[in-house]
Amino acid sequence: MxxxxxxxxxxxxxxxxxxxxxxxxxxxxxxxxxxxxxxxxxxxxxxxxxxxxxxxxxxxxxxxxxxxxxxxxxxxxxxxxxxxxxxxxxxxNKVICKSCGSQNEVDSVYCSKCGEKLSESSKNNKKTEDDFSEFDD
Ligand SMILES: [Zn+2]
Structure with a gap:
């Protein structure tokens, strides 16, 4: 761990x-x-x-x-x-490939365009959901 x-x-x-x-x-x-x-x-x-x-x-x-x-x-x-x-x-819900900049599904392991391994760091996208909630009724 x-x-x-x-x-x-x-x-x-x-x-x-x-x-x-x-x-x-x-x-x-x-x-x-x-x-x-x-x-x-x-x-x-x-x-x-x-x-x-x-x-x-x-x-x-x-x-x-x-x-x-x-x-x-x-x-x-x-x-x-x-x-x-x-x-x-x-x-x-997209992960941005740091190699080619294309968008991939959040659960993808490798970039669909260039095959680069998508880093774990991309998954911290999720925390921004809280920032968005203020706009929900
Ligand atoms: Zn890529």
Whole structure:
């Protein structure tokens, strides 16, 4: 166990020195920013829908088209949020080959492109799941 830990620590240090995952972190953080923007848009659209319904009820009028347009917009934003979440999850579950930079499944042992042995250090991708949880409802 001690030897394994030693290798793990060294591999981790090497990975950090090479900055092999820097690009990946940038992509995920950009996506998280975009995700936060979508969530803001969704909140605004729900407020908009609330206003439309309020005006209708208060003035005893109908605004079916306004309500339908707002619902369509909410559904659209929700779809984009789901798609973005899928993309983020997909990147998270990849291991970046330090030799050629291609993405591999997280449980892969060797790179599917160049055959390089994928290091244990790549598996610490998993800990970033906690960073993402704040965006879950
Ligand atoms: Zn490779």
């Amino acid at each position: 001690g030897v394994f830990e030693d290798i793990f620590v060294k591999a981790k240090a090497a990975a950090g020195a090479l900055g092999e995952k820097a690009g990946q972190y940038v992509d995920v953080s950009k996506m998280n920013i975009k995700l936060a923007e979508f969530k803001g848009d969704l909140k605004s659209e729900f407020e908009n829908l609330g206003k439309i319904v309020y005006e209708c009820e208060k003035n005893n009028i109908e605004n079916r088209s306004g309500i339908n347009a707002s619902i369509a917009q909410i559904d659209n934003i929700t779809l984009q949020i789901e798609e973005l979440k899928r993309q983020i999850a997909s990147i998270r």
